Amino acid sequence: MxxxxxxxxxxxxxxxxxxxxxxxxxxxxxxxxxxxxxxxxxxxxxxxxxxxxxxxxxxxxxxxxxxxxxxxxxxxxxxxxxxxxxxxxxxxxxxxxxxxxxxxxxxxxxxxxxxxxxxxxxxxxxxxxxxxxxxxxxxxxxxxxxLDVYSLWDSLREIIGWLEAAAPEALPAALQAWQCFVPFHEDPHRYAWRTRIVPESCEADVVALLAEVRRRTMDRMAGDPAAFDAALNAMVAVDAERYYRTMVRGDRQSWNVRDEHMADTAGLISRHHGPGAKxxxxxxxxxxxxxxxxxxxxxxxxxxxxxxxxxxxxxxxxxxxxxxxxxxxxxxxxxxxxxxxxxxxxxxxxxxxxxxxxxxxxxxxxxxxxxxxxxxxxxxxxxxxxxxxxxxxxxxxxxxxxxxxxxxxxxxxxxxxAALRPLHHEAPPEEPELETEPTGF
Missing domain, CATH: 3.40.1660.10 (EreA-like (biosynthetic domain))
Known part of the structure; x- marks a missing residue:
């Protein structure tokens, strides 16, 4: 250069x-x-x-x-x-x-x-x-x-809320995924490091949850925004779990997990808005x-x-x-x-x-x-x-x-x-934030 x-x-x-x-x-x-x-x-x-x-x-x-x-x-x-x-x-x-x-x-x-x-x-x-x-x-x-992939716990909460209202008989799959993550106190850093030390993860639970939510929402997403929201939150949960598990190993492929998720989400949104949507x-x-x-x-x-x-x-x-x-x-x-x-x-x-x-x-x-x-x-x-x-x-x-x-x-x-105009100042976290590379390396 x-x-x-x-x-x-x-x-x-x-x-x-x-x-x-x-x-x-x-x-x-x-x-x-x-x-x-x-x-x-x-x-x-x-x-x-x-x-x-x-x-x-x-x-x-x-x-x-x-x-x-x-x-x-x-x-x-x-x-x-x-x-x-x-x-x-x-x-x-x-x-x-x-x-x-x-x-x-x-x-x-x-x-x-x-x-x-x-x-x-x-x-x-x-x-x-x-x-x-x-x-x-x-x-x-x-x-x-x-389009992003970081909202693991928030997305799980949204899925549970939707299942409670729309398909309570399917709640066990969501609660099993939630229970798997409970020991980590909504801290992706703790979860990711645990999977590096112990070769066990919550991957199977969130994949099973995604399959269950997709089955419940497949015929409803077009006319039911809440079902579409639930389906996308289930996809976020699966990809977020994989993202954090990959990232903590120092594997730069976590970048690909994230961008592939964002491109997939853009495609689903486009289809949700109908043929020819822009x-x-x-x-x-x-x-x-x-x-x-x-x-x-x-x-x-x-x-x-x-x-x-x-x-x-x-x-x-x-x-x-x-x-x-x-x-x-x-x-x-x-x-x-x-x-x-x-x-x-x-x-x-x-x-x-x-x-x-x-x-x-x-x-x-x-x-x-x-x-x-x-x-x-x-x-x-x-x-x-x-x-x-x-x-x-x-x-x-x-x-x-x-x-x-x-x-x-x-x-x-x-x-x-000139600089952007934030609505408020950041509050420093009580514990160090997990760096998640939102732009570049």
Missing amino acids: SPLGRGTPREAGILAEIRSLAQPLAGPQGLDRLVERCAGARFVCVGEASHGTHEYYRWRALLSRRLIEEHGFTWIGVEGDWPDCWRLNRWVRGEADQDLDARGVLEGFERWPTWMWANEEVAEFLDWLREENVRRAGHEQVGFYG GLVWEHNSHVGDARATDMFDAGLVNVGQLLRERHAAPEVVLVGLASWAGTVVAAESWGAVEEVLAVPEARPGSHEDFLHRALEEDAVLVFGRDRSGPWLSGRFGHRAIGVVYHPWREAGNYVPTRMGERYDALLWFGTT
Whole structure:
């Protein structure tokens, strides 16, 4: 990733290619070309280069609003827990918690880092989405769902609640799975370490529970949202158990367990919304941008963007990355710590962000055409990825070798960015949090 010599013909070609693709992003109308590119897709994945940047959340929301209003997109899947987001889904549909505003509902997000979703930018979008849904018939309303895999105990509780109401004769399978996990006091760290020491796990119990719930919900999911919720919670329980058991062994394949779960969940949501349903996926660039265009591929890792491209025809999937040159970000200095506003230094020379900054004088949208053989789109340069734990003084480790034209179909570019606006401060955990790698490595 050494910088190219300034003024070399190749560098001049890179800057010229960037300028030829860029269009100003001065207002929502600047998204016109990107909206047109996304209009016919079934899955539009919109990333972010950090989980703490105002512009990423604001412009992702603006793009999503236009696709919902103008092109019939009816669901959003985010990098969040299924039970928490199901509550949001019911709220935006007018089915629950109507005495609260979006900020009140988001207060229910307790898993660190809460700022990922409990922030002003998301609250403003959800307020708009609820008002939009008021004007729509039930089958046309836009859903809001969590794609992630961390909510093992919360999902088990939701399954037990549904079985008590809908199929009490099936409760024994759920209670057997619950009893298996009881000794670990809802601490995935304890459970995972126990499976490393003793070759026994709760895998068989949660797999049996999944089979039982699927049998009970198979013919009911289409017309019964509660049954759909139960079925997805059962899938979360199985994959969460496998995720934590794999992760504690130091096996990076836990990344694949997680991203395969998120891609599977996106597919189930799409089918739940009916033939031809179109949805949006909101996740970090590390999940959205095709892993085959990065060094993740060399390590045997996959991600959501890659899996969706492999499972669907090319026109059905659009991957949109986001990037910036410098500014501020909300992040923490260690796992589970209180969030801070940290400075994001100017991009490293020779990185994608450096070339974009030198080529463009303003924020821009770049939509890639069929020919991606130019020196910038086909070149392999560092692309910055900021996680929820961030050390600005260790910038070199935040760059992922990337062929931009293979990783995304479009890019939103911002010169200088500002920190996200959390709704509240993190409360330090009583015990050390289990690090679960929500973005990058």
